[in-house]
Amino acid sequence: MKTQLTLCISGTLLLVGMSGCEKTPERPMNVVYILADDLGYGDVGCYGQQIIKTPNIDRMAKEGMLFTQHYAGCTVSAPSRCSLMTGLHTGHTQVRGNREITPEGQQPMREDTYTLGKLMKSAGYTTGIFGKWGLGNPGSVSIPNKMGFDEFYGYNCQRQSHSFYPDHLWHNEEKVLFPENENNACKTYSQDLIHEQALKFIRDHKEQPFFAMLTYTLPHAELNLPHDSIYKMYENSFEETPYIGKFDKVYGGYNTSEKPLASFAAMVSRLDKYVGDVMAELKELGLDKNTIVIFTSDNGPHHEGGADPDFFKSYGPFRGIKRDVYEGGIRIPMVAWCPGTIKAGAQSDHISAFWDVMPTLAELTGTVLPEQTDGISFLPTLLSKKNQQAHNYLYWEFHELNGREALRSGKWKLIRQPIVGETILELYDLSNDIQEDTNLAEKYPDKVKELVSLMDNARTESPYFDFGREK
Structure with a gap:
């Protein structure tokens, strides 16, 4: 019989066979994986940020575990996400760069690719991804619904995600149009829609095990967002130089940002609000102690579209940014949270990377891994156990x-x-x-x-x- 990780009535996670828990086990642990876009190691308070306010992520770290040596799959988006999805480092992944397809999409994965979505579906989970995909093109075999995800809402193409006011998003295989955003008008803000769909997915599946990937495109440029109370916290805080640009929905680029420093700071704080909303939603549904939440980023900070990683010290104590293979380009924040299961206030120096997520979820769910994987489960670290295996190397x-x-x-x-x-x-x-x-x-x-x-x-x-x- 396969072993699996279950939640006993005592509220303690144990890796046991079904006969190893004397009390009737409850449903398996839910998993919410929150992936920021181009968020640097030093962009959040619990990793040393002094200017931008991130109270919810900081609370998540205080109530959970902060990783000091976690690495992205690559130093840019598509190969990093492919590494995450497949449990392979970029020496073995199919997607190793941002290879673009026009008018929309990126290099697709093969139809037979084993992904996190397929793994979690095989374990009996309902699966959803909300935000940026960037691993295929519409109509190909490499769209979320054909890669193991029951529901998708967001951007198929990473170039189009450079606009936060797009003329369309995708809901599964249906194009959702926003004519009010045509000609770069700023009417309907994508991130709020994506966030609302993610919360709805959690509510709709509260009675069954779910795996939700929240792949927001914050704080990636363009540096534009609603001028609400979050933006107003920073609106007049900095001496600004406007960024002048223009977005093209086929070829990318970035729209003008009148106050790029204020906008970037507000985007990080808005992302932080979303994290707080997820934690609050889980608590309200009574799922906070039955859900592992992981927060991280796809690579280091960018210097595009008016963003200034030097001003905010977005790379933390490291050298390098996005597109560098120095630490600042690939070492990223990661915080894990599950009250009663993950020790509060814990800090881990365990060396881990994106390709470790698949074996971690496989161990969590008792699922057999594919023969080819470069990863090692970090579940023992999450549970503060002493039997954590280590990598010989990362590549x-x-x-x-x-x-x-x-x-x-x-x-x-x-x-x-x-x-x-x-x-x-x-x-x-x-x-x-x-x-x-x-x-x-x-x-x-x-x-x-x-x-x-x-x-x-x-x-x-x-x-x-x-x-x-x-x-």
Whole structure:
């Protein structure tokens, strides 16, 4: 008999067979996975942000567990999300870059791809995703409803998510039109609609196990949002330089933002409000102690559309931003919350990454993993157990800017860039040099040789992605 994680009446999670719990087990744990877009490690208060207010995420950390060494799947959106969805690092994923399809969509995954949605459906969960998809194009085999999700509401295409006032969103396979937003008018705000649909999904499925992915596009540019009370907290707080731009629904870009600093801060605080709404909804429904909520981000902060990561120190104590494979581009906030199950006020230095989410949910639900996975379950860490396995190494690759690779093994990190051209090897000791300032490659040639060997063997060739020489 498969083991599965169930909630006993005592309120304590145990990994046991059905006969291992003397009291009748209740329904399996729900899972809500909240994924911010381009939110940096240092953009929230519990990770050191001093200007932007994030009281709900901070409370989530106070009542749950904060991870200090969690990593995104990549340093840009699509490959990072593919890593999350498939339990593979970018040396093995099908999608390894933001490969665009016009007029709408990105590089699709194959029809037989095993995803988080398929895993959770096989475990008896109702599944939903609300926000940005970015892993296929409309009409392809790689849309949410064909990748294991019962319900989808949001943007299929990440370029179109650059506008928060779109002319359409998708509800499953139906296009939902917003003619009032034509010609870049700002009438109907997408994030509120997406948030409302996510809360409705939770309410509608309160009597059955559910898996909800809330993939908001905040605080990714464009830097525009309703000028409500959240915006007004920051409206006159900064000396501003307007960002002048124009959004094109086929080719992307970003609309003008009159006050980009205030807008960015308000977008983070609005995201924080959404997190608070989810926590409140779960509590009101009596599901807060039966739902694991995870909050994180898809990669490091951006410097686009008027955003200024230097002003807010969005990268925290690290070097680098989005598109870098330095820590600031790939190390991200992650907070986990489930009162009575996840220890309040806990902090974990366990090294984990997006490709660990699939094995974690597999262990949570007693589901057999596919043969190929790069991940290790961090469920023991969530439950404050001492039997947590560790990675031998973590690996990333990035296919823009002539290609970049990174590998972390323990305290050591090797960066190889550019891949096309005159390649430089950089070796850092993260235990003493978290800002990656001192390249130790010449001092420790044997360590470089060891990590280069791991790096060379970490990846398989891709038919579409070849470090800037896309086929």
